[in-house]
Amino acid sequence: MPRRYDGRVALVTGAASGIGRAVATRLRDEGARVAGLDTAAVDIDGVHGIRCDLRDEDQVAAAVADAAGWGGRIDLLANVAGVASYAHTTDVTLAEWDRILAVNLTGTFLACRTALPHLIAARGAVVNVASLAGVRGWRYSAAYSAAKGGVVALTRALAVEYAPDGVRVACVCPGSVDTPLKRNLVPVPDQDPRLAGHARALLDPPVAEPDEVAAAIAYLGSAEARFATGAVLRLDGGAGV
Template identity: 45%
Template sequence: MSGRFDGKVAIVTGGASGIGEATVRRLHGEGATVVVADIRQEAIATLTASIASDRIVGHRVDMIDAADIEAMIAAAVDRCARLDILVNNAGIGSFGKVTDIDLAHWREVMGVDVEGVMWASRTAMPHLERSEGNIVNVASIAGIGGDYGFAAYNAAKAAVINLTRAMALDHAPRVRVNVVSPGLTRTPLATGLTENPAIMAAWTDGLPLGRPAEPAEVAAAIAFLASADASYVNGHNLVVDGGGVAHTGMPNFTRILEGASHLDGAETLVRR
């Protein structure tokens, strides 16, 4: 059976875990040769051994280091002779108000989450122009609005979303650039949230789908944008959050009015 990515070469940064790992599995499963690029050599080895395919290549990279990023792109092109897809997924979390964090922390978050995306995109661009390839960045719903105690992460992920739009203009028509913004996703990065019952109850209460995403559900959106199915999609921020940011923040009137007839309840709320 032919796959959407037969003959294509993809790099997935942060590919050894969570959303990155699910993306590696999805792109490989649909025919791509995939470079698993991650800072954790052991995790790369575990994943590449578990997939055990000549279309899976491991590469250690620290996305805060420009020379490392250049070596990653060069190694992929040397080994696979082309590059079609760059998934800028590697990212680190951050918690704290601006008064809680210091410059070193701010620079680390910006370095991995923003600068790494910019430098990998810049370095990959000539190869992607040659193959008429594309970039999929991974931001977050935290890049769409503000959150309590997430100052650096909010700033970093908003930067990724708008960098995506800028690159989508500058590098069209040869290279499409899109971004996926996941909501809460069950990965090692988010275990502090997903394994805390109080946080989970508060979070999922406001979520129309009532649960976090599985990594494969985010990977499916990344694969769509990376594929020819999205050949006319450029500069798009695809939110994969179970409908959370569809909400304006108004109270759940339907629930408050439960028991009253719909019409009676509505009359107490809005003048018609």
């Protein structure tokens, strides 16, 4: 395991499970001091857990201040927290639309906005987690696709705005990943059979492991990726080809 994060401090959202847990563990193992944010308890050895609902501006401000005070700085922000659901668009309530956008897009924005002064001071990096659904059409996921497409656009906007300050901003777009989020998704009834093979991965097995996504995030957040800003890295097994 490389030690690319010795002496650095990372802040990871959604760190209690899935990709976020894998990212927090990977960064810790590479030498980082890691603060993990989640609405659930973060029980990873050596990781400073902070309870935080990313939809709440005041909670985000308090959590980032806690992480910066604990670590003394913030070199990397990894925005991993997310929620999803499947539904026919005509069945999506406004409350569900708001929930999906609030966590996936607004929460990412709030974490970025609040951490940026620390990242500017450290000349650090942001790595956001978007989705294959944010860069191509995705069935029964209008709200999720809109939110993740927004994360891609936000990534590019911040990459341009903060390049003069030495802050890099990139994102990864996973396809199917074996996480509790995926396993807990309820299939849509009355699916159109014409969409059954849409966006199918070309590789076998067609589902990635969280550790594989974590490895890409660890690279993009490290000094080895010095020339990668505004990058949108698809990790979809060829599903988007």
